[in-house]
Amino acid sequence: MNPATDTSVFGWPTIVRLGLVQSTLGGVVALCTSTLNRVMVVEYALPAALPAALVALHYAVQLSRPAWGHGSDKGTRRTPWIVGGMAMLAIGAVLAAIATTRMAGPGLALGILAFIMIGGGVGAAGTSLLALLAAGVAPTRRAAAASITWIMMIFGIVLTATIAGKVLDPFSPARLIEVAAGVAAVAFTIATLAVWGVERGSRARPAPAGPKPDFKAAVAGVWADPKARMFTVFVLVSMLAYSAQELILEPFAGLVFRLTPGQSASVSAMQHGGVLLGMILVGVLGTVFGKRSEPVLRQWTVAGCLGSAAALGLLAAGASAGPGWPLAPTVFVLGFANGMFAVAAIGSMMALAGAGAPGQEGVRMGLWGGAQAIAFAVGGFLGATGVDLGRHAFAASSSAFILVFGLEAAVFLIAALLARRVGHRGLDENDFPAGLMIEGNI
Numbered sequence: 001m002n003p004a005t006d007t008s009v010f011g012w013p014t015i016v017r018l019g020l021v022q023s024t025l026g027g028v029v030a031l032c033t034s035t036l037n038r039v040m041v042v043e044y045a046l047p048a049a050l051p052a053a054l055v056a057l058h059y060a061v062q063l064s065r066p067a068w069g070h071g072s073d074k075g076t077r078r079t080p081w082i083v084g085g086m087a088m089l090a091i092g093a094v095l096a097a098i099a100t101t102r103m104a105g106p107g108l109a110l111g112i113l114a115f116i117m118i119g120g121g122v123g124a125a126g127t128s129l130l131a132l133l134a135a136g137v138a139p140t141r142r143a144a145a146a147s148i149t150w151i152m153m154i155f156g157i158v159l160t161a162t163i164a165g166k167v168l169d170p171f172s173p174a175r176l177i178e179v180a181a182g183v184a185a186v187a188f189t190i191a192t193l194a195v196w197g198v199e200r201g202s203r204a205r206p207a208p209a210g211p212k213p214d215f216k217a218a219v220a221g222v223w224a225d226p227k228a229r230m231f232t233v234f235v236l237v238s239m240l241a242y243s244a245q246e247l248i249l250e251p252f253a254g255l256v257f258r259l260t261p262g263q264s265a266s267v268s269a270m271q272h273g274g275v276l277l278g279m280i281l282v283g284v285l286g287t288v289f290g291k292r293s294e295p296v297l298r299q300w301t302v303a304g305c306l307g308s309a310a311a312l313g314l315l316a317a318g319a320s321a322g323p324g325w326p327l328a329p330t331v332f333v334l335g336f337a338n339g340m341f342a343v344a345a346i347g348s349m350m351a352l353a354g355a356g357a358p359g360q361e362g363v364r365m366g367l368w369g370g371a372q373a374i375a376f377a378v379g380g381f382l383g384a385t386g387v388d389l390g391r392h393a394f395a396a397s398s399s400a401f402i403l404v405f406g407l408e409a410a411v412f413l414i415a416a417l418l419a420r421r422v423g424h425r426g427l428d429e430n431d432f433p434a435g436l437m438i439e440g441n442i
Contacts, residue, residue: 085125278339
């Protein structure tokens with residue numbers, strides 16, 4: 001029996017348990033890439049390009065995702081890869097916090113090591129988790145399972161950002177390290193308990209039949225699939241549009257609106273709350289429309305890109321207006337628009353991963369995760385560097401953010417045109433996949 005079509009493999013309780021792993025992944029990564037980024041730029045007055053380079057490094061390390069996925073494909077259990085990856089991520093997060101407090105001195109080398117561990121941990125745990133879901137969830141449940149998992153990830157990000165924002169004030173280096181250590185310990189414990197025993201006695205991972213192809217042959221086999229290949233290309237383009245604002249939002253709140261670290265972390269939580277609501281809304285509508293969910297979700301993809309472009313335009317206007325601008329509602333709208341096209345992406349990703357040859361789920365997820373990592377590394381670095389160059393060129397920081405937010409909005413408009421083209425050509429064409437990939441990042 002094909003495990004991908006056996007509804008008895010992973011029921012809803014197991015899917016929710018695996019969603020808890022994604023929640024912990026999202027929470028730890030958000031702390032490292034958002035809050036620590038803001039602290040370096042605002043509290044320690046370091047160039048925005050420095051934390052951007054460290055975050056880009058952690059994405060560059062995630063180019064190893066296909067290798068992690070192939071490793072988990074070769075065995076009968078993915079749990080050790082998930083737990084091991086979470087351990088690496090947790091340790092890296094604590095080291096990153098320590099390095100942040102010493103970045104002006106000897107902390108740079110430690111920071112590099114920490115973000116290498118963060119990237120490796122996310123690659124190992126995240127890729128193996130997604131492959132486990134793709135192989136163990138029935139086709140009729142994949143879209144819903146993916147939506148549940150990502151909604152739980154956003155919830156984890158929001159919860160972590162909210163709690164961290166409250167306990168970080170008043171800021172001190174010791175408090176920052178304590179918060180990071182607490183988040184890492186709780187995340188690792190929850191993830192380990194959530195995944196423990198999931199694969200024991202399960203038919204989701206049958207013993208491999210015959211020798212597995214080597215890594216190069218496995219990647220070549222996936223790349224030979226036109227849909228998988230073009231999905232990879234589309235992920236690269238769309239995520240470049242999404243990622244450029246990731247590292248500059250909290251510095252924007254601190255430099256232009258003079259918010260404290262706790263307040264700017266709360267603004268970040270507001271954005272992720274908007275993502276959560278957008279995903280829930282579109283997920284529910286997709287379920288209600290049943291068989292017509294594919295064209296409906298493609299329309300939401302286009303609408304989400306257009307909404308994101310509009311929200312970034314509003315943020316540019318807010319940079320011009322200054323502290324009187326309603327920052328939190330604007331950021332919430334941006335998150336909501338991002339969440340709108342997330343659900344369509346997740347369903348497409350899960351379907352394409354599960355539709356390939358059995359035992360290739362890890363390589364496929366790794367390939368798309370690697371493409372996303374490239375986009376996030378380049379987009380995040382360009383966004384932060386653009387702010388640095390703009391602050392150097394203009395008298396006011398607000399002008400730099402106006403320029404960068406405007407460019408990001410233009411890229412989102414291009415992404416909307418690409419999504420609309422995908423919708424017209426349909427799922428059966430080999431030119432492009434039917435959807436985008438978001439957060440999966442993680």
